[in-house]
Amino acid sequence: MPVVRAVPVLLSGLLLLGGCQSLLREGTADLAGIAGASLSDAITDNGAVTAGIGLGVRSLAQAGLQYAERRTQRAEQDSIANAAGPLAIGKVAAWGVRHQVPVQPNRHGQVTVSRDIGGLGLECREIVFSVESEVQEVDGVVRPHKAFYTAAICRNGEQWKWASAEPATERWGALQ
Structure with a gap:
């Protein structure tokens, strides 16, 4: 039973490591699996049932984390789209987002509109934006990056929304 009580503390500790995505993903799933297995072990002596419950809890924890990551991704995309939407072509604005749940690091940068695209009843814009962060170099010095x-963003009623699909090239993080 002590393992089951320690799991919420460990899970909340993992959320504080928002910058360590692989540790967050694997750690959350593994701890949830251990907690589920410990809980089911207290209920039954059947090893297959215990393993099944542990795997089920692990899967639910992974799905919950993925849901949280999608919400933070949407918040970042909405922040960029809202900053770019009202801009005149060539003007620059700042964008930024602070996440309430630290699943992803807080991000910021600048955005500009490079051109308007679309047609009758379809108002879209091509944007160029930066993502600024600090990177710790091998020598221990923190440098801006x-x-x-x-x-692409498109107007949806009064709001501007992200309109880019998943690129075929390597992802640059959670914003695409």
Whole structure:
């Protein structure tokens, strides 16, 4: 039973490691599996049932984490789209997001509109944006890092929404 009581503390500790995505993903799933197996072991002596419950709890924890990651991704995309939507072509605005649940690191940068695209009743814009962060170098010095990306946004009623599909190239993080 002490393992079951320690799991919520360990899970909340893992959430504080938002920058360590692989540790967060694997750690959450593994701890949930251990907690489920411990809980089911207290209920039954059947090893197959215990393993099944542990795997089920692990799967639910992974699904919950993926849901949280999608919500943070949407918040980042909405922040960029809202900053870019009202801009005149060539003007630059800042964007940023602070996540309430630290599943992903807080992000910020700049965005500009490169051109309007669309047609009658379809108002879209091509944007160029930066994602700024600090990177710790091998020598221990923290240096700023800025990367640039393109995307499309479209007006949906009064709001601007992300309109880019998953690219065929390597992902640059949770924003695409």
